[in-house]
Amino acid sequence: MTVPTAEPSDETLAARAAAGDDSAFEIIVERYQARVYRLACRLTSDTDAPDVLQETFLQVHRHLRSFRGESRFGTWLYRIASNAALMRRRVKARHPVASLDDFLPRFDARGIHAATPAELRVVSHADELLDRQFLAEKAREAIAQLPDLYRDPFVMRDLEEMSTAEVAQVLGLDPATVRQRVHRARLMLRGCLSDLVGVKP
Amino acid sequence: MTPVVCATGVELLMDYLEGVLPADVRAALDEHVAGCARCAAFVASYLETPRIMREASAVSLPADVEASLKAFLRARTTAFKCD
Numbered sequence: 339m340t341v342p343t344a345e346p347s348d349e350t351l352a353a354r355a356a357a358g359d360d361s362a363f364e365i366i367v368e369r370y371q372a373r374v375y376r377l378a379c380r381l382t383s384d385t386d387a388p389d390v391l392q393e394t395f396l397q398v399h400r401h402l403r404s405f406r407g408e409s410r411f412g413t414w415l416y417r418i419a420s421n422a423a424l425m426r427r428r429v430k431a432r433h434p435v436a437s438l439d440d441f442l443p444r445f446d447a448r449g450i451h452a453a454t455p456a457e458l459r460v461v462s463h464a465d466e467l468l469d470r471q472f473l474a475e476k477a478r479e480a481i482a483q484l485p486d487l488y489r490d491p492f493v494m495r496d497l498e499e500m501s502t503a504e505v506a507q508v509l510g511l512d513p514a515t516v517r518q519r520v521h522r523a524r525l526m527l528r529g530c531l532s533d534l535v536g537v538k539p
Numbered sequence: 540m541t542p543v544v545c546a547t548g549v550e551l552l553m554d555y556l557e558g559v560l561p562a563d564v565r566a567a568l569d570e571h572v573a574g575c576a577r578c579a580a581f582v583a584s585y586l587e588t589p590r591i592m593r594e595a596s597a598v599s600l601p602a603d604v605e606a607s608l609k610a611f612l613r614a615r616t617t618a619f620k621c622d
Binding site: 371376392459460470531 | 579607619
């Protein structure tokens with residue numbers, strides 16, 4: 339009986355690559371390069387992302403033998419990529435940016451939303467109402483303006499769709515802190531979308 | 540617990556979605572949102588925000604960046620020698 343050849347798992351490839359199989363390492367690079375690049379763009383900038391990408395795979399290659407399978411290979415690789423991005427950012431000190439607090443939801447004295455249901459709802463369709471290119475530009479700007487404290491967990495949790503537990507592991511935070519920071523980022527970015535479609539947050 | 544208002548709901552929304560709230564708090568939130576058009580609208584837009592930002596900020600790997608990565612790894616490791 340012939341069984342269709344399944345794609346080798348990350349863990350299988352990692353073991354082969356660690357044993358010196360370059361073709362296995364090349365498959366790992368092919369498999370993850372686009373995702374690492376996207377993560378690097380979101381955590382740093384288009385300018386820095388190519389360097390982060392190179393540094394990540396160099397580190398992955400160097401440390402393959404220390405991958406023990408305690409976490410999923412993808413999580414391990416993302417941790418290396420995140421650290422490479424964070425290191426890169428540390429080298430180029432970021433300028434303090436405008437506060438995004440203005441974009442947080444507002445309430446009246448009784449704690450009721452200041453915006454109307456229609457205003458609150460329209461944000462759900464921001465992507466249908468705005469020009470695609472314009473939104474892409476503004477979205478990247480808004481993410482870049484988030485304080486790093488919120489940007490990093492938000493990028494990993496919501497944009498790269500890692501689990502809260504994985505993000506906590508990568509950033510060395512407890513899951514409750516990750517949830518709190520992702521939440522704040524979501525509120526700020528939701529408010530940015532409100533602003534773009536011209537309604538109160 | 541103190542009565543739930545919109546502000547409470549917003550504060551606890553992420554914990555609610557991740558299923559880490561005590562059952563009584565969860566039930567109180569459900570009850571508030573069910574009767575509050577503002578919160579229902581807010582929750583819907585909150586849920587859409589990550590998707591909108593994810594789609595809007597997605598970039599693909601440019602061919603020249605991919606080529607540079609291969610050249611870099613070829614120079615620094617034993618991989619990509621046969622390209």
